[in-house]
Every structure is written in C-alpha cells, then in structure tokens.
Amino acid sequence: xxxxxxDGIAYNRTAEESVLDCLTRHGVVxxxxxxxxxxxxxxxxxxxxDPPAAAQKGLKETQKEQRYFLACSCIPSGDFExxxxxxxxxxxxxxxxxVEKISPAIARVRLDYSRPFDYRPGQFLNLYRPDGLIRTYSxxxxxxxxxxxxxxxxxTEQGRMSRWVHEELKSGDLVHISAPLGECYxxxxxxxxxxxxxxxxxxxxxxxxxxxxxxRAKHSAPIWLYHGSRxxxxxxxxxxxxxLAREYENFRYFPCLSRESGYEAFLAARANDAALTEHKNLKxxxxxxxxxxxxxxxxxxxxxxxxxxxxxIHSDAFLLARN
Amino acid sequence: xxxxLYEQLGGEAAVNAAVDIFYRKxxxxxxxSRFFEGVDMDRQASKQKAFLTMVFGxxxxxxxxxxxxGHKHLLKMGLNDSHVDAVIENLGNTLKELGVGNDLxxxxxxxxxxxxxxxxxxxx
Numbered sequence: 001x002x003x004x005x006x007d008g009i010a011y012n013r014t015a016e017e018s019v020l021d022c023l024t025r026h027g028v029v030x031x032x033x034x035x036x037x038x039x040x041x042x043x044x045x046x047x048x049x050d051p052p053a054a055a056q057k058g059l060k061e062t063q064k065e066q067r068y069f070l071a072c073s074c075i076p077s078g079d080f081e082x083x084x085x086x087x088x089x090x091x092x093x094x095x096x097x098x099v100e101k102i103s104p105a106i107a108r109v110r111l112d113y114s115r116p117f118d119y120r121p122g123q124f125l126n127l128y129r130p131d132g133l134i135r136t137y138s139x140x141x142x143x144x145x146x147x148x149x150x151x152x153x154x155x156t157e158q159g160r161m162s163r164w165v166h167e168e169l170k171s172g173d174l175v176h177i178s179a180p181l182g183e184c185y186x187x188x189x190x191x192x193x194x195x196x197x198x199x200x201x202x203x204x205x206x207x208x209x210x211x212x213x214x215x216r217a218k219h220s221a222p223i224w225l226y227h228g229s230r231x232x233x234x235x236x237x238x239x240x241x242x243x244l245a246r247e248y249e250n251f252r253y254f255p256c257l258s259r260e261s262g263y264e265a266f267l268a269a270r271a272n273d274a275a276l277t278e279h280k281n282l283k284x285x286x287x288x289x290x291x292x293x294x295x296x297x298x299x300x301x302x303x304x305x306x307x308x309x310x311x312x313i314h315s316d317a318f319l320l321a322r323n
Numbered sequence: 324x325x326x327x328l329y330e331q332l333g334g335e336a337a338v339n340a341a342v343d344i345f346y347r348k349x350x351x352x353x354x355x356s357r358f359f360e361g362v363d364m365d366r367q368a369s370k371q372k373a374f375l376t377m378v379f380g381x382x383x384x385x386x387x388x389x390x391x392x393g394h395k396h397l398l399k400m401g402l403n404d405s406h407v408d409a410v411i412e413n414l415g416n417t418l419k420e421l422g423v424g425n426d427l428x429x430x431x432x433x434x435x436x437x438x439x440x441x442x443x444x445x446x447x
Contacts, residue, residue, distance in 0.1 A: 036382045038373045309343050310368050
C-alpha cells in the first residue's frame with residue numbers, strides 16, 4: 001500500500017492500481033473516457049514529483065513540463081500527490097511599478113512581484129482588480145532581462161478593466177495576479193527550426209516575450225514576425241522591434257495595417273494574409289499566433305493546412321469579456 | 324506469436340505520424356470539411372488520434388454507443404454514408420502516403436467500416 005494524496009486528502013493505493021482506479025474506488029469522481037491514455041479527459045497535475053513517463057505519453061512537451069499527466073495510465077512507484085486544482089485559482093499580490101501609454105491604444109503595465117513566480121515569456125495570467133473584476137493578459141517580459149512582469153493592455157470602448165488600467169491605475173497601486181498559465185511559449189532546442197509569428201493588437205505582448213526568449217536562447221533559424229492592426233494607433237514597439245531586427249540578422253519584422261494605407265513603412269494587409277502569402281509551405285516550422293480569437297482560429301487552420309504540425313503551433317486567443 | 328494489426332502498422336508511433344496527415348486531408352476535403360468548422364483543433368486532433376488508434380486495431384474502450392454519441396450532432400448537419408466513405412478514403416490515402424501496403428489498409432478500412440452504423444445512428 002502506498003499513499004495517494006489528491007486535492008489534499010490521502011487515500012490508500014495498491015501497488016498496481018492507477019491513480020484513476022484508486023480515486024474511483026474511493027468514490028472520487030475524475031472525468032474519464034477511454035481509460036487507455038488516449039482521450040486525455042482524465043488529465044490531472046502532479047504537485048511536486050514528476051509523474052511516471054508512461055502517464056505523460058502523448059501530452060505536449062509544454063504540458064509535460066508543467067507536470068500534467070493522465071490519471072488512467074499513472075501508476076506511481078510510491079507515494080504521490082496530485083491535484084485537480086487549476087493554477088488560475090491561485091493568487092499572489094503585485095505592485096504596479098509603472099503604467100505608460102506606448103500607443104494611443106496600448107498601455108504598458110509593469111508589475112513588481114513576489115518570488116517564487118516561475119513564468120515563461122508568452123504565458124498569460126489573470127489580473128484581479130480590487131473589486132474582484134478579472135481579466136487575462138499575456139506576459140511580454142523575460143525574467144532573465146527584466147525584474148518586473150510586463151503586460152500590454154489594449155483599450156476597448158466597453159472594456160471595464162482596460163479603461164480602468166488606462167485611466168486610473170498608477171504606480172504604487174496593489175493588484176493581484178494568478179499563477180502563470182498556458183503553453184504559448186518558447187521551448188529551447190531545435191534552434192534550426194524556422195519560426196513564424198503572427199499577432200494582432202496586444203497579441204504582440206506574448207510574441208514580444210517569446211521572440212526575445214528565442215533570441216536569448218540563440219535560436220539560429222529565421223524568425224518572422226507579422227504584427228497587424230487595423231489602424232496606425234494599434235501598432236507599437238516599432239522602434240524596439242526594428243532595432244532587434246538590425247541586431248539579429250535572422251529576425252525579420254513586418255508591421256501590417258489592414259484598414260489604413262499610404263504608409264510606406266507598413267504592409268497594407270492583414271498580418272495573417274501577409275504571412276501566408278510570403279510563406280506558403282510551413283512544413284517543419286514552429287508557429288506562434290496571438291490576438292483576436294477569430295483571427296487565431298482561422299490562422300491556426302491555415303498554417304496547419306500549409307504544412308505546420310499541430311504540435312508545433314502555439315496560440316493565444318484573446319476573447320473580449322462580456323460585461 | 325503473430326503480430327497484431329496495431330503492431331504491424333507500427334503502434335503509437337504510426338498513429339502519431341498519421342494524425343497530422345489524416346486531419347489535414349479531412350480539413351482540405353470539401354466533402355467533409357464543413358463538419359470541422361469552428362471546432363477546437365487541439366481537441367479535435369486528440370479525438371482523431373483516438374479514432375486512428377481504434378481503426379489501427381490498438382488499445383481502446385470505445386463502444387458503439389460512444390461512436391453514436393460522438394457523432395449524433397453531425398447527423399443533424401446531414402452526415403451520411405457518403406461522408407463515411409470519404410473518411411475511409413482519406414484514411415487509406417494517409418496510410419498509402421506512410422508506405423503501408425494494401426492488405427493492411429484493407430484491414431484498417433474494415434474496422435472503420437464496422438462502426439459505420441453506429442456513427443450514422445442506425446439502431447440507436
């Protein structure tokens with residue numbers, strides 16, 4: 001008999017019993033379907049120990065790194081602790097270091113945060129306003145370069161959080177943030193694999209984090225970034241990105257405008273159209289897509305049909321909250 | 324002992340190799356692509372993987388009822404025999420691309436065909 005701790009409660013587990021069988025025997029309901037390690041509906045997360053390799057078969061590398069596993073194929077060798085708790089439920093406080101308007105539409109928020117807080121550039125977190133309003137933002141900072149967390153908040157007309165951030169939030173204010181979430185981040189290795197990045201609006205935030213993380217990891221293959229906005233107001237970090245493009249010869253940056261023309265410095269096209277016109281065969285590529293959910297969904301399908309493997313497509317879809 | 328169909332095809336590695344090719348064929352096929360409009364691609368890919376594992380003769384616990392439940396919303400969209408035929412055709416072409424011989428392709432097609440009635444809701 002060994003001990004299986006699940007969501008803080010200990011259960012007896014026989015040596016050959018899977019985590020799913022053990023919990024089911026004790027009357028704990030865990031969603032499941034195929035019970036063969038295929039359908040992934042019984043996915044849980046290990047608290048501190050790495051799950052057995054057999055329990056992570058078929059999961060994405062990013063999920064493996066975050067210790068997700070399949071309860072039906074998990075037979076730990078001894079005591080084991082797992083949780084069904086989603087990391088977005090944990091909260092930690094953070095203090096606003098600065099809020100700056102870096103374009104008419106975008107506020108850059110920098111937060112001082114307490115450690116440990118292990119995040120990957122490009123992941124997202126929930127931002128909690130003191131009255132309980134919650135919105136999700138992607139992380140643009142890189143922990144090896146910056147000692148703050150950077151978020152880009154795009155102002156939307158009806159956006160309660162975004163208007164508050166743009167108009168009221170100021171240096172010194174206290175907010176709460178969730179643990180970092182999501183798998184839209186750069187994984188070291190395969191540095192000879194070309195990378196395509198497509199983002200719209202503040203979808204640049206995760207891409208800016210991923211890009212600088214990849215360059216930091218000496219990614220040697222070409223990295224193409226297409227950042228799109230309807231109008232000039234939504235493009236930002238142009239100077240920073242141009243300067244990175246000068247510094248790294250494998251990095252190419254294309255700002256795109258879909259509703260305004262007449263600018264020589266910008267492509268007059270949607271970012272995803274411009275990217276897919278230039279890159280018709282994406283077999284073997286790694287792709288990052290971030291921004292409006294409809295754009296992300298459509299682009300994901302197009303890059304997949306252009307040859308990118310699903311496991312190589314990382315995306316971050318922004319949904320407008322319903323007020 | 325004789326190798327099972329799943330082993331002859333190459334097991335899980337074969338499923339992994341086939342899933343991208345198969346899913347891409349389905350999405351590009353005008354006969355069936357509309358059934359995939361608006362679905363989450365990652366979730367769909369893991370379903371395709373479960374399906375391929377089953378038709379490759381691999382480990383699974385899917386029942387006829389699961390097959391029916393999983394497709395009944397598509398019956399309202401007009402899912403019929405011609406679409407099942409398209410799936411089996413795409414499956415065969417996927418395996419051909421992976422260098423699988425006609426005999427094994429025939430066995431896979433037979434398994435896929437065996438769930439046709441469940442998928443189309445006959446008898447449910």
